[in-house]
Amino acid sequence: xxxxxxxxxxxxxxxxxxxxxxxxxFRKHPGAIFGLIVLTLLLALVVFAPLxxxxxxxxxxxxxxxPPSIQHLMGTDALGRDLFTRILYGGRISLTVGIMVVVIxxxxxxxxxxxxxxxxxxxxxxxxxxxxxxxxLPAFLVLILLSAILREVELPLFERNSVLTxxxxxxxLSWMTFARLIRAAFLTLRELDFxxxxxxxxxxxxRIIVKHILPNAxxxxxxxxxxxxxxxxxxxxxxxxxxxxxxxxxxSWGNLLSNAQTHFTTQPWLAIxxxxxxxxxxxxxxxxxxGLRDAFDPYKVLDQIGE
Amino acid sequence: xxxxxxxxxxxxxxxxFLLSVVLFALVNLAPxxxxxxxxxxxxxxxxxxxxxxxxxxxxxxxPTQYIIWLAxxxxxxxxxxxxxxxxxxxxxxxxxxxxxxxxxxxxxxxxEEIGGRLPNTIYLMSITxxxxxxxxxxxxxxxxxxxxxxxxxxxxTFSFAGQAIPEFWLGLILILxxxxxxxxxxxxxxxxxxxxxxxxxxxGFNLGDRIEHLILPVLTGALGxxxxxxxxxxxxxxxxxxxxxxxxxxxxxxxxxxxxxKHGLRNALIPLVTLLALDLPYIFSGAIFVEYLFAWPGMGRxxxxxxxxxxxxxxxxxxIIGAATIIFSNLLADILYAxxxxxxxxx
Numbered sequence: 001x002x003x004x005x006x007x008x009x010x011x012x013x014x015x016x017x018x019x020x021x022x023x024x025x026f027r028k029h030p031g032a033i034f035g036l037i038v039l040t041l042l043l044a045l046v047v048f049a050p051l052x053x054x055x056x057x058x059x060x061x062x063x064x065x066x067p068p069s070i071q072h073l074m075g076t077d078a079l080g081r082d083l084f085t086r087i088l089y090g091g092r093i094s095l096t097v098g099i100m101v102v103v104i105x106x107x108x109x110x111x112x113x114x115x116x117x118x119x120x121x122x123x124x125x126x127x128x129x130x131x132x133x134x135x136x137l138p139a140f141l142v143l144i145l146l147s148a149i150l151r152e153v154e155l156p157l158f159e160r161n162s163v164l165t166x167x168x169x170x171x172x173l174s175w176m177t178f179a180r181l182i183r184a185a186f187l188t189l190r191e192l193d194f195x196x197x198x199x200x201x202x203x204x205x206x207r208i209i210v211k212h213i214l215p216n217a218x219x220x221x222x223x224x225x226x227x228x229x230x231x232x233x234x235x236x237x238x239x240x241x242x243x244x245x246x247x248x249x250x251x252s253w254g255n256l257l258s259n260a261q262t263h264f265t266t267q268p269w270l271a272i273x274x275x276x277x278x279x280x281x282x283x284x285x286x287x288x289x290x291g292l293r294d295a296f297d298p299y300k301v302l303d304q305i306g307e
Numbered sequence: 308x309x310x311x312x313x314x315x316x317x318x319x320x321x322x323x324f325l326l327s328v329v330l331f332a333l334v335n336l337a338p339x340x341x342x343x344x345x346x347x348x349x350x351x352x353x354x355x356x357x358x359x360x361x362x363x364x365x366x367x368x369x370p371t372q373y374i375i376w377l378a379x380x381x382x383x384x385x386x387x388x389x390x391x392x393x394x395x396x397x398x399x400x401x402x403x404x405x406x407x408x409x410x411x412x413x414x415x416x417x418x419e420e421i422g423g424r425l426p427n428t429i430y431l432m433s434i435t436x437x438x439x440x441x442x443x444x445x446x447x448x449x450x451x452x453x454x455x456x457x458x459x460x461x462x463x464t465f466s467f468a469g470q471a472i473p474e475f476w477l478g479l480i481l482i483l484x485x486x487x488x489x490x491x492x493x494x495x496x497x498x499x500x501x502x503x504x505x506x507x508x509x510x511g512f513n514l515g516d517r518i519e520h521l522i523l524p525v526l527t528g529a530l531g532x533x534x535x536x537x538x539x540x541x542x543x544x545x546x547x548x549x550x551x552x553x554x555x556x557x558x559x560x561x562x563x564x565x566x567x568x569k570h571g572l573r574n575a576l577i578p579l580v581t582l583l584a585l586d587l588p589y590i591f592s593g594a595i596f597v598e599y600l601f602a603w604p605g606m607g608r609x610x611x612x613x614x615x616x617x618x619x620x621x622x623x624x625x626x627i628i629g630a631a632t633i634i635f636s637n638l639l640a641d642i643l644y645a646x647x648x649x650x651x652x653x654x
Contacts, residue, residue: 129321130325133325136633136634137326137329137629138629138630142626144611148614148615234473237473238596241475242611244614257475260479261479264482268483271476271479274476275473275475275480276476279476282471283467283468286471
């Protein structure tokens with residue numbers, strides 16, 4: 001690897017755009033492409049859920065406990081509801097919670113990390129101690145405690161552990177890695193010449209943080225956001241599986257699996273399919289994250305091809 | 308090094324203090340407060356709840372309550388009957404002196420509750436972790452030594468999938484297969500039991516019975532760890548293989564075995580050891596899903612039961628223990644790292 005040599009080469013048009021370069025490297029990662037296809041399929045299924053012939057909450061007594069068939073692709077439950085339809089609607093909930101958690105994590109983590117990394121000093125020390133405190137909490141146990149408490153709350157929008165409640169609870173415990181990543185990026189970037197130049201030109205702190213430093217830290221943030229999506233999905237389904245998360249009759253992948261427990265030895269499809277969906281969502285998101293990590297890190301690719 | 312450890316210990320204490328504030332605030336700002344679970348399911352009269360509140364000091368402002376929780380109230384006078392005169396001494400000693408209170412659910416001291424469960428969790432988790440490590444290390448090494456071979460690709464794919472399988476789903480599927488579907492050909496009984504530590508009513512210690520009860524929980528719990536550790540071992544070994552000191556060892560004429568295992572593996576294991584130290588808390592807090600699914604009477608199940616009935620004293624104690632083990636294992640990992648890798652120096 002010889003940097004000076006590389007710089008002397010004229011840039012081809014494709015290399016001038018960060019996005020295109022990343023996509024070119026991402027494409028070469030078979031797992032990432034598999035993940036992208038599976039996740040796109042899942043999203044499409046979930047978005048077009050209303051096109052199925054069944055209603056997720058209307059029971060049909062004549063069609064109780066039916067095994068998978070042409071009419072009911074994944075069978076029906078004890079109330080005769082079509083499991084495939086319920087899984088699609090459950091997917092809406094599970095994926096929505098996942099995305100909301102990532103957004104909340106970013107909304108808390110990015111400012112915390114940016115302020116700590118940019119200003120340093122006592123502010124950095126304070127914010128990092130708070131981050132450490134959150135990191136030393138046994139996260140899943142705290143999630144259980146919070147959602148067990150909030151399950152009893154009777155406020156509009158938050159009632160019976162709504163999607164919003166669960167997303168807030170998980171998000172509150174999911175910002176620390178973002179904060180640490182951003183802080184680390186800011187610590188290096190703020191010392192660079194172009195930042196000094198911007199400051200000399202009279203750029204305000206806010207402008208420097210938002211327009212000059214943050215865009216340069218985008219790679220690790222995107223990678224971490226992807227991985228966080230995966231862990232948010234698994235945390236929501238775990239909570240719902242134990243009965244602390246999204247409450248029935250609203251379906252989520254976790255509570256569908258939870259409902260399956262009573263009769264799963266005689267109606268195994270009830271247990272197999274919801275878990276399969278969680279598995280597919282997690283593995284595709286993880287593969288995408290892995291591919292993005294390689295794609296944003298050109299040196300790793302250079303290593304692999306032996307440059 | 309000693310100065311470093313001392314400084315880290317002081318930081319740890321400060322961190323634990325911060326944590327105790329966070330946890331205390333969490334429970335006390337909850338709707339209904341810490342006694343919310345009391346008035347509902349159990350037949351406790353309103354007067355009794357008032358009396359309990361005064362006895363526990365729950366009628367005090369929050370900062371006072373925090374001090375009582377931490378240091379007890381036996382050194383101050385308390386107004387128990389609510390007539391405005393502080394006549395008797397408090398009865399709490401505070402968590403600093405080991406008084407974690409009584410379980411709302413069973414009325415037994417929290418520490419007694421935990422004492423009954425902790426050995427079961429350590430028993431299950433240490434076997435799970437041990438099985439995971441013993442499998443993952445050879446898999447990771449073999450995979451690294453044949454990078455990009457069919458075996459390596461199979462291992463990487465498997466470990467990626469293994470990390471994505473939710474534990475609670477895997478457990479259900481294993482119960483389905485080994486309990487509901489597969490039968491013992493001689494007795495017609497399920498091939499493996501679906502829960503518990505031993506068969507109910509069994510007298511004395513029966514090793515075979517113990518092992519039968521361990522198989523499914525250990526499989527369920529270990530898969531994720533095997534995937535995670537083997538991935539880690541693979542990349543750690545790959546890292547080391549390309550280092551100059553291995554080339555030097557080869558150039559000096561050391562045999563392949565000596566190069567790989569004496570020089571390579573020993574260095575590749577260093578990050579794994581520190582990773583293990585970081586995962587130590589799980590041995591105490593346990594795998595909540597495994598214990599829940601397999602009716603394993605350990606800490607994870609206790610926590611689940613306590614959360615179901617909002618048994619705050621038990622929940623708080625387990626959280627404090629969990630957080631403390633996380634902080635101490637972080638410290639342990641740092642110290643181990645410096646000890647195993649002489650290049651690492653902390654000032």
